[in-house]
Amino acid sequence: MFSYQYWLRRLLLWLIDEKENGTRQIATEEDEDGEGYNNFEHPTEEETNKRKGRRRHREEDLNIDEEFTKEEIKEKFDLLKEAFDELRDGLTKLEFEVEHLKDEKIEREEEMRLQRVELLKLIEFTKVLKQEREGDKHIIKRQQEIISAMTSEED
DSSP, X not given: OOOHHHHHHHHHHHHHHHHHHHHHHHHHHHHHTTOSOTTXXXXXXXXXXXXXXXXXXXXXXHOOOTTSOHHHHHHHHHHHHHHHHHHHHHHHHHHHHHHHHHHHHHHHHHXXXXXXXXXXXXXXXXXXXXXXXXXXXXXXXXXXXXXXXXXXXXX
């Protein structure tokens, strides 16, 4: 059987990998749709190297040998706890951004529906005005014929 330390290490590695892959996957999916974060900046090479270095450091922190003292183990656990808290905060931030984007999408869709309804009303109003204009033309033509008939009778 595997030791408790092994499972803890595997769980933390899995959480770290899932978080990093999940963040990239969300950004990639949004970019493929032609939408997404307009101000999304790709990390610079230096930032990428920092993350890799930090990740290597975290992997080293996961290794606990029997020769470590209680204080060293506690210190490593505190570092892992901080890393987990950072991941959780990042996830919360991403969830908030996703909800915000969903809300914006819903608002845009509602605005489009309202504009569509307004456009349909304007089209209907234009049709009514055309019919009234045609009716007015017909009335004017009949009145001109009546006037012409009356003027020809008087002559």
